[in-house]
Amino acid sequence: MSASYEVHGNVAVITLNNPPVNGLGFETRKGVTDGIERANADAGVQAIVITGAGKAFSGGADIREFGKPAALAAPNLGDVIRTVEQSDKPVVAAIHTVCMGGGLELSLGCHYRVTAPGAQIALPEVKLGLLPGAGGTQRLPRVLGLETAMNIIVSGEPVKSELLASLPGQKLFDKVIEGNLLEGAIAFAKEVADKRPLPKVRDLKVSHPNPEAYVQFVRNTVGAMSKNFPAPLKCVETVAASLTKKFDDGITFERELFVNLMLTPESKALRHAFFGERAASKIPDVPEDTPVRKIEKVAVIGAGTMGGGISMNFLNAGIPVTILEMKQEALDRGIATIRKNYEGQVKKGKLKQDKYEQRMSLLSTTLQYGDLKDADLIIEAVFEELGVKESVFKALDEVAKPGAILASNTSTLDVNKIASFTKRPQDVVGMHFFSPANVMKLLEVVRGEKTAKDVLATVMQLGKKIKKTAVVSGVCDGFIGNRMIEQYSRQAGFLLEEGCTPEQVDKAVEKFGFAMGPFRMGDLAGNDIGWAIRKRRYQEKPNMRYSKTADLLCEMGRYGQKTQAGWYDYQAGKRDAIPSAAVVEMIEKHRKDLGITPRKISDEEIVQRLVFSLVNEGAKILDEGIASKASDIDMVYLTGYGFPLWRGGPMCYADQVGLWNVLQTMKRFQKNPHDDASFWEPAPLLKKLVEEGRSLT
Numbered sequence: 001m002s003a004s005y006e007v008h009g010n011v012a013v014i015t016l017n018n019p020p021v022n023g024l025g026f027e028t029r030k031g032v033t034d035g036i037e038r039a040n041a042d043a044g045v046q047a048i049v050i051t052g053a054g055k056a057f058s059g060g061a062d063i064r065e066f067g068k069p070a071a072l073a074a075p076n077l078g079d080v081i082r083t084v085e086q087s088d089k090p091v092v093a094a095i096h097t098v099c100m101g102g103g104l105e106l107s108l109g110c111h112y113r114v115t116a117p118g119a120q121i122a123l124p125e126v127k128l129g130l131l132p133g134a135g136g137t138q139r140l141p142r143v144l145g146l147e148t149a150m151n152i153i154v155s156g157e158p159v160k161s162e163l164l165a166s167l168p169g170q171k172l173f174d175k176v177i178e179g180n181l182l183e184g185a186i187a188f189a190k191e192v193a194d195k196r197p198l199p200k201v202r203d204l205k206v207s208h209p210n211p212e213a214y215v216q217f218v219r220n221t222v223g224a225m226s227k228n229f230p231a232p233l234k235c236v237e238t239v240a241a242s243l244t245k246k247f248d249d250g251i252t253f254e255r256e257l258f259v260n261l262m263l264t265p266e267s268k269a270l271r272h273a274f275f276g277e278r279a280a281s282k283i284p285d286v287p288e289d290t291p292v293r294k295i296e297k298v299a300v301i302g303a304g305t306m307g308g309g310i311s312m313n314f315l316n317a318g319i320p321v322t323i324l325e326m327k328q329e330a331l332d333r334g335i336a337t338i339r340k341n342y343e344g345q346v347k348k349g350k351l352k353q354d355k356y357e358q359r360m361s362l363l364s365t366t367l368q369y370g371d372l373k374d375a376d377l378i379i380e381a382v383f384e385e386l387g388v389k390e391s392v393f394k395a396l397d398e399v400a401k402p403g404a405i406l407a408s409n410t411s412t413l414d415v416n417k418i419a420s421f422t423k424r425p426q427d428v429v430g431m432h433f434f435s436p437a438n439v440m441k442l443l444e445v446v447r448g449e450k451t452a453k454d455v456l457a458t459v460m461q462l463g464k465k466i467k468k469t470a471v472v473s474g475v476c477d478g479f480i481g482n483r484m485i486e487q488y489s490r491q492a493g494f495l496l497e498e499g500c501t502p503e504q505v506d507k508a509v510e511k512f513g514f515a516m517g518p519f520r521m522g523d524l525a526g527n528d529i530g531w532a533i534r535k536r537r538y539q540e541k542p543n544m545r546y547s548k549t550a551d552l553l554c555e556m557g558r559y560g561q562k563t564q565a566g567w568y569d570y571q572a573g574k575r576d577a578i579p580s581a582a583v584v585e586m587i588e589k590h591r592k593d594l595g596i597t598p599r600k601i602s603d604e605e606i607v608q609r610l611v612f613s614l615v616n617e618g619a620k621i622l623d624e625g626i627a628s629k630a631s632d633i634d635m636v637y638l639t640g641y642g643f644p645l646w647r648g649g650p651m652c653y654a655d656q657v658g659l660w661n662v663l664q665t666m667k668r669f670q671k672n673p674h675d676d677a678s679f680w681e682p683a684p685l686l687k688k689l690v691e692e693g694r695s696l697t
């Protein structure tokens with residue numbers, strides 16, 4: 001039973017009980033309607049309280065039911081709210097901790113609402129590309145006024161109950177109850193038991209001194225801020241309808257817009273990302289109850305770009321970190337960078353001075369491996385050379401305590417080989433952070449052949465603790481993200497050879513929605529990094545064709561922003577990319593050397609070639625089991641590579657375009673004499689899915 005029923009004196013108490021957040025699944029919904037009917041039929045009951053067990057009033061819809069028939073089974077949430085509202089006996093919502101989405105809508109159907117202070121109140125549907133679909137857009141403005149309701153619904157952000165209760169004229173809460181909420185709610189229910197008529201939110205009127213001007217102002221601002229997302233503007237329209245439409249018409253309008261949004265590709269993408277995030281932490285052969293190892297002390301080897309950022313993640317989470325380097329100067333430089341980073345946050349008001357000091361006090365440094373003997377997790381972030389990694393892992397094997405997890409932040413090297421440098425390969429795992437490591441959400445967890453299941457479970461849990469999106473990848477060159485980006489970069493190079501400028505390519509993919517095009521990205525990361533990787537990679541794969549333009553660029557000393565010259569020119573201290581005549585000249589000369597007559601390439605072709613190169617490699621990665629599900633690949637691209645969120649990631653996007661269409665386009669590209677025909681050989685999985693009429697996600 002997902003809602004319990006008890007009678008306290010003459011007050012019936014219905015307690016939502018569907019852990020973890022009392023989601024309004026079928027059983028819970030039915031529990032509420034049954035409870036209301038039972039209370040109304042019981043002559044001994046004069047009032048009803050609805051509350052939630054455990055750590056929530058209700059978090060809203062039960063996401064486990066999404067897309068399943070149970071989600072729609074009667075009574076649906078609208079039916080439940082109607083039953084509550086039409087109860088002959090007063091119903092009091094006793095709100096605490098979390099009251100969101102459908103939970104808040106349910107409480108708005110109650111005749112009264114009392115709340116504990118500190119409850120998080122929100123209608124977060126907009127974050128899934130939707131709007132509140134069970135009356136929230138019509139009832140919330142009636143209790144909070146147009147402007148406050150608009151802010152809550154359009155932003156989806158939670159607001160504390162005591163703050164809302166303190167607003168002048170608010171009718172959301174009838175009382176804030178300090179102390180025992182249930183006792184307070186029952187006492188309140190007794191007080192109002194005989195009052196008639198029963199107050200109903202639907203009977204209230206919404207007013208505003210200057211509604212048209214206000215709504216137009218909101219339309220303009222929200223429209224400008226939510227360019228690629230239709231839901232926020234639809235939220236504005238439905239909330240505005242609470243002013244002009246009768247309640248029932250407003251509800252019909254809300255339903256109509258809700259259903260329309262549900263079908264938009266943007267909402268599908270946002271929901272895909274929402275579930276993808278949750279699914280990423282589930283590893284098919286690692287049960288959820290796998291015991292985890294305790295991580296109370298972390299060590300990081302290398303205080304360079306990555307080591308510093310990685311350390312900050314743990315300091316932020318209150319976990320002590322020891323950094324080891326080869327020389328004191330390197331340590332000093334690394335620590336200074338960490339300090340500078342934190343001080344920047346303090347200056348911007350994002351971090352309190354005492355928090356900063358507290359974090360720094362958790363940080364220690366050493367030049368001696370012996371000092372790492374107590375560490376539960378050691379993350380290596382030294383130079384990307386197998387020989388250096390070998391010496392580090394051999395040293396770690398000597399000193400690390402039994403059961404310590406030994407992780408490498410390598411972005412391209414073979415984690416199995418790294419594990420073999422130790423006598424404990426089961427304890428070795430890849431933890432591939434992205435730069436800047438204290439900011440970027442993605443953490444690729446690289447599972448070696450011998451990595452123990454509890455090591456994986458521990459690292460995935462730790463990922464959550466340091467607020468990362470952790471995605472498991474098998475071992476291959478580049479893992480999920482960089483292996484795919486290699487193909488994307490190769491295509492970007494071919495596009496230059498065939499007639500594009502770096503600017504044209506960047507603009508086309510930025511218009512598609514990428515945070516940054518491949519060339520601006522290269523300039524930011526440093527073109528020399530890719531250069532070094534190519535030197536190794538294409539020695540190993542001599543038949544893999546790629547454009548030499550990027551090598552020629554590096555030979556010109558144009559490493560990117562750090563040398564104030566890369567694919568673009570840069571002015572000192574500025575990040576604006578200025579097209580470079582020297583680069584265009586280099587590309588043109590190279591084209592001539594190859595005997596290519598340039599042609600005009602459309603933005604559409606640019607986007608298709610770059611994005612479908614990700615899709616094809618992604619399909620191979622999935623087929624090989626490097627990624628265990630398509631949504632994992634999408635999470636990597638959404639959180640680590642600036643893929644537009646409203647398109648859901650490359651695999652979700654390919655499904656939306658239609659795999660048949662993707663395949664046809666790839667076949668067309670195969671005929672291009674200047675492209676690499678083998679490049680566009682469709683991944684077997686893509687062909688199979690098209691034949692079977694199936695999709696990737």
Ligand code: NAI
Pocket residue numbers: 301302303304305306307324325326330380381382383384385388391392409410411412432433434435525
């Ligand atoms: P970096 O050159 O900024 O830092 C490396 C640090 O390691 C230097 O401070 C160096 O003194 C230290 N070091 C070298 N050998 C050592 C040893 N034997 N013992 C102790 N310390 C040693 O390099 P970065 O960029 O931080 O890269 C480190 C690792 O992270 C590499 O494996 C790289 O592939 C990987 N990585 C880099 C990313 C990036 O964007 N920079 C992104 C993701 C991974």
